[in-house]
Amino acid sequence: MSAHRPDRSCACQDFNRAELLRRGIAQAGKGLPTIEPGMPTPAGTGLSRRSFVLSSAGLLLSVYGAGRLFDPAIFEAGIAQAATAANGPVLVSVYLQGGIDSMSVLYPAGDPLYASYRPTLGLAADAGPVFTEDPALHWNPLAAPFAQLHAEGKVSVLPTIGYSDPNQSHFTSRHYYEVGATDANLLTGWMGRYLDVVGSADNPLQGLCLDYSLQPALATARVPVATIDLPTDYSFSAEGVWGAPQTLMYNAFDSLGHAGLSAGDQAMAQSGEAAVMSNTLRQQLLQFQPAQGAPKPALPANYPSTTDEFPARMAAVAQMLAAGLPISCVTVTTESVFDTHENQVGPFDSGLGEAVQTIYAFQRDLEARGLADRVLTLVWSEFGRRPQENASAGTDHGAAGCGFVIGTQAAGTMIGEWQSLATGLDPLGNLQASADFRGLYCSILEQWLKQDATQIIPAAASLARVQVVKS
Amino acid sequence: MPASTLTRRAQRRGPRVVSAELPVYHGSFGPKQAERLLWRAGFGPQPGQSAELAKRGMRGAVLSLTRPADRSLVGPLPVLENGQPIQPYEVWGNDVLWWLDRMVRARAPLIERMTLSWHDWFATSNDGVGSQRLMINQNQTQRANCLGSFPRMLTAMTTDPAMLIYLSLSGSTKVDPNENYAREMQELFTLGVGDGYTEQDVREQARALTGWTNSWDATTGPTDFHFDPALHDGGIKVIYGHRGNFGWRDGLRLVLHHPDHPKYFVTKLWSYFSAEPLSAKDTHAAASLYVSSGRQIRPVVEAMLMHPLLHAGPRMVKPPIVQIAGMLRGIGRYIDTDAWAWESNLVGQMPFYPPNVSGWDATRWLNTGTWLARFNLTSQMIVANKVLNPASAKGVPSHAKALTDEAIAFWGKPTVSNATRDALRAYAQSAGIDAATAAWQRKQFPVLTLNALRALVAASPDYQTC
Numbered sequence: 001m002s003a004h005r006p007d008r009s010c011a012c013q014d015f016n017r018a019e020l021l022r023r024g025i026a027q028a029g030k031g032l033p034t035i036e037p038g039m040p041t042p043a044g045t046g047l048s049r050r051s052f053v054l055s056s057a058g059l060l061l062s063v064y065g066a067g068r069l070f071d072p073a074i075f076e077a078g079i080a081q082a083a084t085a086a087n088g089p090v091l092v093s094v095y096l097q098g099g100i101d102s103m104s105v106l107y108p109a110g111d112p113l114y115a116s117y118r119p120t121l122g123l124a125a126d127a128g129p130v131f132t133e134d135p136a137l138h139w140n141p142l143a144a145p146f147a148q149l150h151a152e153g154k155v156s157v158l159p160t161i162g163y164s165d166p167n168q169s170h171f172t173s174r175h176y177y178e179v180g181a182t183d184a185n186l187l188t189g190w191m192g193r194y195l196d197v198v199g200s201a202d203n204p205l206q207g208l209c210l211d212y213s214l215q216p217a218l219a220t221a222r223v224p225v226a227t228i229d230l231p232t233d234y235s236f237s238a239e240g241v242w243g244a245p246q247t248l249m250y251n252a253f254d255s256l257g258h259a260g261l262s263a264g265d266q267a268m269a270q271s272g273e274a275a276v277m278s279n280t281l282r283q284q285l286l287q288f289q290p291a292q293g294a295p296k297p298a299l300p301a302n303y304p305s306t307t308d309e310f311p312a313r314m315a316a317v318a319q320m321l322a323a324g325l326p327i328s329c330v331t332v333t334t335e336s337v338f339d340t341h342e343n344q345v346g347p348f349d350s351g352l353g354e355a356v357q358t359i360y361a362f363q364r365d366l367e368a369r370g371l372a373d374r375v376l377t378l379v380w381s382e383f384g385r386r387p388q389e390n391a392s393a394g395t396d397h398g399a400a401g402c403g404f405v406i407g408t409q410a411a412g413t414m415i416g417e418w419q420s421l422a423t424g425l426d427p428l429g430n431l432q433a434s435a436d437f438r439g440l441y442c443s444i445l446e447q448w449l450k451q452d453a454t455q456i457i458p459a460a461a462s463l464a465r466v467q468v469v470k471s
Numbered sequence: 472m473p474a475s476t477l478t479r480r481a482q483r484r485g486p487r488v489v490s491a492e493l494p495v496y497h498g499s500f501g502p503k504q505a506e507r508l509l510w511r512a513g514f515g516p517q518p519g520q521s522a523e524l525a526k527r528g529m530r531g532a533v534l535s536l537t538r539p540a541d542r543s544l545v546g547p548l549p550v551l552e553n554g555q556p557i558q559p560y561e562v563w564g565n566d567v568l569w570w571l572d573r574m575v576r577a578r579a580p581l582i583e584r585m586t587l588s589w590h591d592w593f594a595t596s597n598d599g600v601g602s603q604r605l606m607i608n609q610n611q612t613q614r615a616n617c618l619g620s621f622p623r624m625l626t627a628m629t630t631d632p633a634m635l636i637y638l639s640l641s642g643s644t645k646v647d648p649n650e651n652y653a654r655e656m657q658e659l660f661t662l663g664v665g666d667g668y669t670e671q672d673v674r675e676q677a678r679a680l681t682g683w684t685n686s687w688d689a690t691t692g693p694t695d696f697h698f699d700p701a702l703h704d705g706g707i708k709v710i711y712g713h714r715g716n717f718g719w720r721d722g723l724r725l726v727l728h729h730p731d732h733p734k735y736f737v738t739k740l741w742s743y744f745s746a747e748p749l750s751a752k753d754t755h756a757a758a759s760l761y762v763s764s765g766r767q768i769r770p771v772v773e774a775m776l777m778h779p780l781l782h783a784g785p786r787m788v789k790p791p792i793v794q795i796a797g798m799l800r801g802i803g804r805y806i807d808t809d810a811w812a813w814e815s816n817l818v819g820q821m822p823f824y825p826p827n828v829s830g831w832d833a834t835r836w837l838n839t840g841t842w843l844a845r846f847n848l849t850s851q852m853i854v855a856n857k858v859l860n861p862a863s864a865k866g867v868p869s870h871a872k873a874l875t876d877e878a879i880a881f882w883g884k885p886t887v888s889n890a891t892r893d894a895l896r897a898y899a900q901s902a903g904i905d906a907a908t909a910a911w912q913r914k915q916f917p918v919l920t921l922n923a924l925r926a927l928v929a930a931s932p933d934y935q936t937c
Contacts, residue, residue, distance in 0.1 A: 169654065170827075171827055171828065171829065184664050185664070187834075204839055211840075212816070212817065212819065212840060212841075213819055213826070213835070213838070213840070213841070214835060214838050214840075219835070224839075225838075226838075226839045226840075227838040227839050227840035227841070228839060228840055228843075229840060234843060236843060236846055236847065237847050237850050238846075238849065238850060238922060238923050238926040239849075239850045239853060239855075239858040239922060240858040240859055240860065240861070240918070240919060240922035241919050241922045241923040241926075242919060243916075243919065244902060244906040244907075244912075244916065245902040245903065245906065245916055245919040245920045245922075245923050246919070246923065248898060248901050248902040248906065249898065249902065249923040249926075249927065251898070251901075252894065252895070252897075252898040252923075252927055253930070255894040255897060255898065256891060256894050256895075256927060256930065256931050256932065257932070258894070259888065259890035259891045259893070259894045259931070259932060260891075260931075260932030260933075262890060263888065263890065263932065265785050265786050265936075266746065266785055266786075267746060267785060267786040267787050267788045267932075267936040268786055268932040268933070268936055269932075270788060270837050271788060271837055271842075271931075271932035271935040271936055272932045274837040274838060274839065274841075274842035275842060275930065275932070277839050277842075278839045278842045278843055278846075281839050
């Protein structure tokens with residue numbers, strides 16, 4: 001219970017207003033929403049949408065560290081000589097930020113203790129469809145589209161994914177999932193290390209983060225990756241520049257970048273590489289630029305209609321894959337925050353509904369475009385929440401949570417299991433994990449990306465593999 | 472555990488300027504070195520300021536920053552596009568403008584730069600606080616103590632209302648102690664991740680820190696932050712092996728006298744000034760200086776700003792908000808738009824909204840998204856009437872070298888390497904001269920090219936680093 005916000009009914013409104021303001025930022029240039037004088041400013045959720053990473057001293061030193069190559073010859077090889085096959089397997093990571101309450105996504109209606117653990121948040125047994133692989137669990141009615149995909153054999157459910165000795169800090173637990181190890185000091189992401197093995201020095205799109213800042217899972221030590229808001233927004237503007245001087249200006253990005261890469265200085269090289277990669281990306285995304293004065297294209301059918309960028313970003317992934325761009329790993333984060341300590345139902349339902357509808361629409365979009373067999377989508381969160389609801393009609397940080405692997409090539413069978421509330425809790429009253437996220441990563445690397453996991457995941461040899469792709 | 476007698480003696484003696492054991496830069500100190508110092512310890516030079524500062528010599532230049540005689544702000548007050556004053560407490564984004572204005576107009580730039588470092592060190596986001604007033608109050612506290620005593624800073628931050636909300640210390644009671652603040656205080660503020668403390672120490676510190684609370688006012692929000700002894704856990708705790716009936720001040724004292732603290736303090740402080748870590752020997756010397764000075768900030772900062780690595784070591788990527796403030800200083804512009812609020816977010820550093828409690832990740836300022844945003848900043852920087860119009864611009868040079876020089880001069884003549892200058896000149900030649908074949912192009916292309924060159928100078932690796 002927090003003393004600073006006794007009026008709990010305000011939390012939802014504050015949350016929504018905070019979201020509104022964030023959207024205002026996203027729509028920069030179109031005028032900002034202001035708060036009228038005297039109106040209370042929004043209380044956030046305590047977790048920013050761009051959370052995380054330990055930047056404490058001593059760790060600041062070497063992301064693009066000493067191992068980073070400054071050899072400009074690599075960049076002279078030309079641009080867009082994408083080594084990533086435009087028809088290779090694609091992994092899309094969807095992060096449900098804030099630690100989603102897994103027991104409200106798949107709720108244990110059949111567990112005799114469920115009602116006592118969830119006196120106000122509990123859902124009736126007949127409210128949502130039964131999870132056919134374990135009838136003790138029911139799908140939240142808002143997750144019914146997942147139940148449908150599951151019935152088609154396209155969803156592998158992880159009812160309790162986690163790791164031993166679970167950490168209940170958002171930052172730390174998320175960091176573990178991002179880097180693919182329970183190691184606070186690892187600075188490259190698990191997808192980033194995969195790209196370091198297979199990626200090329202001249203294709204930033206191989207690792208695509210749709211956000212304002214790079215998601216740590218894609219942090220590499222060797223090869224470039226791309227961070228963009230939306231492909232339609234990736235345009236450079238210089239006032240009073242057009243015609244030939246404008247066209248040639250883009251070439252100058254490269255020559256300035258090479259000056260930085262040749263300077264023999266790490267910071268200059270980082271800036272130079274960003275210049276060269278930005279220009280490469282500019283060319284790769286030219287086809288998505290709306291014509292001068294034209295309105296932004298509408299979202300394809302079935303994506304939820306909202307000003308959140310999450311559906312637009314998922315739709316953009318499908319469009320970019322359909323355009324044949326050389327993409328290998330993608331990260332997207334929900335704009336909804338699932339850190340539901342108080343009055344859970346409202347924000348949880350709107351967030352879950354939007355996430356499920358978007359992912360469902362994305363899957364159908366891929367199928368309609370004939371891309372579905374190339375794409376596997378991993379849905380995850382940093383932890384689940386405590387089975388026992390708190391006194392504020394919310395839930396506190398827990399341990400194991402739910403995860404989903406979605407796609408036509410997903411195995412479609414449960415990974416791990418749901419243990420009963422009577423037997424499945426740890427001494428702190430949190431769900432124990434029945435599947436380890438690191439083992440899942442190893443399995444995805446080996447079965448989907450066809451890569452030896454021992455090069456990428458620390459102590460991979462000791463981690464149990466699971467069947468994640470149809471055999 | 473009382474402060475050692477040695478520490479007390481050192482406090483009475485007053486701060487020393489430089490430890491004999493930390494090396495001091497003895498190379499040449501001209502405008503180029505002064506320019507770097509102004510970027511590392513401030514927000515870049517105003518036109519001509521580097522040459523002025525260089526006249527003081529390295530030591531004089533550092534002391535003028537760390538012991539400023541004049542802390543005033545010079546220049547016009549901040550306004551919005553409509554000429555109205557900003558409302559930092561009330562209107563979204565105006566908090567950012569309020570601080571950016573100080574960065575741009577400060578006579579004592581290190582004060583603002585240190586405040587920025589402390590904002591990152593004790594990272595608190597208005598996303599979690601929900602009150603621009605409380606955020607600005609915290610900022611003023613950090614500013615007032617930015618070169619003072621670190622124990623006083625830690626005490627002030629622990630009991631600061633924005634922090635009390637952000638890391639859940641308000642409402643942490645003996646019945647339900649919240650570990651959030653206790654954990655981050657050790658992990659991020661004083662000791663760092665390591666073997667210096669245990670999970671049990673986190674729990675025991677959380678107990679020692681219980682008792683803070685606040686009330687709620689229906690119109691103004693959280694108010695009346697105070698310590699309530701009735702909510703405090705008065706029982707026996709064991710922290711780092713010490714056993715006692717510890718209160719919150721004891722918890723802070725114990726962590727400040729933890730043997731791992733001085734090294735963490737100097738390592739983290741140094742990381743704000745240089746990308747190259749101090750050697751083990753220099754780290755030890757800096758930690759000794761910190762302890763012998765009575766855990767004062769200023770003596771350590773002075774020694775760091777005189778260190779050879781700062782003046783002759785590798786370059787650093789400028790933090791995005793430093794770059795924005797420095798561009799404004801370079802072109803002599805003051806706060807006259809709220810664009811900087813959302814621009815700061817796009818380039819990756821919106822003050823008062825750090826991404827999380829560990830602050831901004833200074834190793835990852837540049838990616839394809841933030842590089843785009845930094846490039847597009849120039850369009851915001853050059854107000855419409857300063858964009859050169861090819862139909863009417865007068866006196867634009869018609870050869871490549873002069874075009875390049877004029878574009879560099881536009882930003883106050885920052886130092887530009889030969890390789891970058893060559894790249895700019897090659898562009899000026901190809902776009903401004905060679906591409907112009909028709910008569911109208913020979914008139915207009917140099918102007919369009921000069922507009923582009925201004926953006927390219929600001930996007931160059933030289934200007935994005937210092």
